[in-house]
Each structure stands twice: as C-alpha cells, then as structure tokens.
Amino acid sequence: MTHDALIAAARRARENALAAFSQFKVGAALETADGTIVTGCNIENATYGLTLCAERVAMFKALSEGHRHFTRIAVVADTGEPTSPCGPCRQILWEFGGNLEVILANLQEEKGRYLMRDLLPLPFDARLLGGPKP
Ligand code: THU
Numbered sequence: 001m002t003h004d005a006l007i008a009a010a011r012r013a014r015e016n017a018l019a020a021f022s023q024f025k026v027g028a029a030l031e032t033a034d035g036t037i038v039t040g041c042n043i044e045n046a047t048y049g050l051t052l053c054a055e056r057v058a059m060f061k062a063l064s065e066g067h068r069h070f071t072r073i074a075v076v077a078d079t080g081e082p083t084s085p086c087g088p089c090r091q092i093l094w095e096f097g098g099n100l101e102v103i104l105a106n107l108q109e110e111k112g113r114y115l116m117r118d119l120l121p122l123p124f125d126a127r128l129l130g131g132p133k134p
Pocket of ligand 1 (some may be wrong): 025075
C-alpha cells in the first residue's frame with residue numbers, strides 16, 4: 001500500500017471519531033507486517049479522562065485481533081501543523097509497534113514522516129524489566 005493510501009484510510013477512520021467534547025477528530029491507520037490495515041479514531045466520553053486516542057484504538061484493535069508486527073502508522077487531524085502522537089500513545093506504539101514509521105497528515109496533505117525511535121528517545125520498555133514474563 002502506498003503512503004497516500006494509508007493516509008486515506010486514516011482520513012476515513014477520522015470520520016468515525018467520537019469527539020463531542022473537544023471537537024478534535026483524529027484518525028489513524030496502522031499497517032501490520034502482513035499488509036493488513038487496522039484503523040482507529042479517538043473516542044471521548046463524559047468523564048473526559050477516559051478518552052482514547054486514535055493511535056491507541058488502532059493498536060489495541062490490532063493486538064486484540066492477533067497482530068504482533070507492524071510497519072507504519074498514519075495519523076490524520078484537521079490542523080495546519082502536524083498532529084503528532086501524545087506521550088501515552090508514543091509509549092504504547094513503541095512497546096507494541098517498535099520503530100514504526102509515523103506518517104502525519106491533515107485533510108489536504110502529508111505533513112511529515114518520523115520514526116518512533118526519534119519521537120520517543122531513551123524509552124522505558126520491557127528490556128529494562130528483563131523481558132516480559134510468560
Ligand atoms: N487525540 C488523538 O486521538 N490523537 C492524537 O495524536 C492527539 C489527540 C485526541 C484525544 C482527544 O479526543 C482529542 O484528540 C483532543 O485532545
């Protein structure tokens with residue numbers, strides 16, 4: 001799949017956002033190693049604090065469907081400046097996605113490409129725990 005097609009999938013996912021409180025809709029499209037695309041949108045609720053970002057929805061959907069290896073994620077919001085993943089999402093994307101390519105875009109154009117290792121330098125992860133216990 002081309003970068004543009006991945007961005008297009010994130011734009012479509014954004015339309016499903018439940019963003020009644022912030023009005024800030026975000027879409028994400030995560031590509032697995034076998035080429036499957038798993039999308040996500042942000043989901044807000046009345047407590048505000050239980051909000052899930054589009055990136056984590058996409059990653060948790062993918063993990064729950066059995067995917068374990070990932071290559072890229074596209075993130076789309078309606079902003080002039082690139083909307084990049086928040087801190088908690090960077091942690092989750094790093095732990096489960098590794099050094100993903102992160103493609104940021106708005107409704108008109110791509111705004112930049114990054115690697116997760118640059119978005120989350122000096123990460124805390126399972127290596128420091130001696131690896132996950134079975
Ligand atoms: N949000 C995302 O879904 N992803 C981001 O990368 C930035 C923020 C959501 C969370 C909340 O629903 C809204 O955008 C405003 O912060």
